[in-house]
Amino acid sequence: MEKATLGGGCFWCTEAVFSRVRGVVDVKPGYSGGKVPNPTYEEVCTGETGHAEVVQITFDPSVISYKEILEIFFAIHDPTTPNRQGNDVGPQYRSIILYHNDEQRKIAEEMVKEVAKKLGKKVVTEVVPFNAFYEAEDYHHNFYDTHRRYPYCRLVIDPKIKKFLKYFPEKAKQI
Numbered sequence: 001m002e003k004a005t006l007g008g009g010c011f012w013c014t015e016a017v018f019s020r021v022r023g024v025v026d027v028k029p030g031y032s033g034g035k036v037p038n039p040t041y042e043e044v045c046t047g048e049t050g051h052a053e054v055v056q057i058t059f060d061p062s063v064i065s066y067k068e069i070l071e072i073f074f075a076i077h078d079p080t081t082p083n084r085q086g087n088d089v090g091p092q093y094r095s096i097i098l099y100h101n102d103e104q105r106k107i108a109e110e111m112v113k114e115v116a117k118k119l120g121k122k123v124v125t126e127v128v129p130f131n132a133f134y135e136a137e138d139y140h141h142n143f144y145d146t147h148r149r150y151p152y153c154r155l156v157i158d159p160k161i162k163k164f165l166k167y168f169p170e171k172a173k174q175i
Helices: 013-019 041-045 067-075 102-119 149-167
Strands: 002-008 022-031 052-059 095-099 126-129
Touching: 002 013, 002 067, 013 022, 013 067, 013 149, 022 102, 052 067, 052 095, 052 102, 067 102, 067 149, 095 102
Parallel strands: 095 126
Antiparallel strands: 002 052, 002 095, 022 052
16 A cells, blocks of 8 residues: 545545545545644644645556546646635645655656646646644544535635546446
């Protein structure tokens, strides 16, 4: 198994999408990329901890590659908007890839270039070494699956899942 740590806005969204990806065995929401140890959600929301809302994905590379994980990641969020995804604003919502080894770094840097060329825009996704992951509070885990009627889920997360299923139907888990 391998790990990928990614932030593309609200972790409820990225967790909901990646939990539906074939080859992904676990997805945990949390915080990474900052300097404050063991931050709380409230602290991260201030934008002062340096942390981003991220997901830590455990995946089987014999089923899905790191590059394929990143292809999905770039398809479900806007990597050209600094510190913002839709109405979620602040450095905690920035686009960030925290690589776990040199191979992941190389793949991430190549993907950033490819996406920028494809979009014809500057990609602001940070590519930085993984340092620490702080798991989010229990009430953030599986948020979408336990709160599907919540307006944020219907207005923001549902379209991201539909986008994933449209562009990557062969990568979706059979439910």
